[in-house]
Amino acid sequence: MATTLVMTILDILFVGIIVYYFLVLLHSTRALQLAIGLALLILFLNALAWLSKFFGFIAMDWLLSGAINILTFSLPVLIVILFQPELRRLISKLGTRESIFRRLTSFLDTPTLTADSVDIICNAVKHLSTCQTGALIVIQRDSPLDSFEESGVILESNIQEELLITIFTPPSLLHDGAVIITKHTIKAARVILPLTDNLHLTRNFGTRHRAGIGITEDTDAISIIVSEETGFISLSISGRITSNLTPSELKGMLSVMLKVKS
Numbered sequence: 001m002a003t004t005l006v007m008t009i010l011d012i013l014f015v016g017i018i019v020y021y022f023l024v025l026l027h028s029t030r031a032l033q034l035a036i037g038l039a040l041l042i043l044f045l046n047a048l049a050w051l052s053k054f055f056g057f058i059a060m061d062w063l064l065s066g067a068i069n070i071l072t073f074s075l076p077v078l079i080v081i082l083f084q085p086e087l088r089r090l091i092s093k094l095g096t097r098e099s100i101f102r103r104l105t106s107f108l109d110t111p112t113l114t115a116d117s118v119d120i121i122c123n124a125v126k127h128l129s130t131c132q133t134g135a136l137i138v139i140q141r142d143s144p145l146d147s148f149e150e151s152g153v154i155l156e157s158n159i160q161e162e163l164l165i166t167i168f169t170p171p172s173l174l175h176d177g178a179v180i181i182t183k184h185t186i187k188a189a190r191v192i193l194p195l196t197d198n199l200h201l202t203r204n205f206g207t208r209h210r211a212g213i214g215i216t217e218d219t220d221a222i223s224i225i226v227s228e229e230t231g232f233i234s235l236s237i238s239g240r241i242t243s244n245l246t247p248s249e250l251k252g253m254l255s256v257m258l259k260v261k262s
Helices: 002-026 030-055 058-082 084-092 100-104 115-130 161-168 207-218 247-257
Strands: 135-139 153-158 178-182 185-191 222-226 233-237 240-245
Touching: 030 058, 115 135, 115 161, 115 222, 115 247, 135 161, 135 207, 161 178, 161 185, 178 207, 207 222, 207 233, 207 240, 222 247, 233 247, 240 247
Parallel strands: 135 178
Antiparallel strands: 135 222, 153 185, 178 185, 222 233, 233 240
């Protein structure tokens, strides 16, 4: 009896976890609207089918029954098509720092950047912020960013404050797009990133901020954004963004997230 009770509790717990993460995955994206629309369509068709049977509409009942049967059999394929971006995002995060498996082995992680590299990045960001020069810096962690690097100009350069400032300062040909940093190397510049489809972001966020958030939704990377209009510094991770940071606050957050040893 006790064993059955424990198994029932575990069963409910696992289902609850799956439903929770599914809702988190859908939250703030167009996928949630699609899911609601699909559910309403199914309910609407079933309600019409019941009414047609109640009033004896034979032709209408035949048509609706056929539509419901087709929708039922094609539902798995329809779900894959409608939620393809969200499913891709979920699969891409398996094995990254965001997954439970990576958290269990987090004690084996090594720092992504050294303290000196973090200082260089933060000093460059401070200068860009003071000059109100727009910038987008992406720091790779576990998820590979090779496919994104291919859209830009490969540099393979050591991290240097002057180089970062020069890249983002117009009329540099590389100032548009993002810079990707992998370990201690500036891998590429003028990189094109995917834009977030989060519907609840403030309208004050332009393309640069939406690209900075978008890359952290698809990967476990960290992005640093400097606003061209205000000079405000923002940091995005896991699809969330923290704005109006000071350079010292940015340094502290990066040191914690990247497990930098002082």
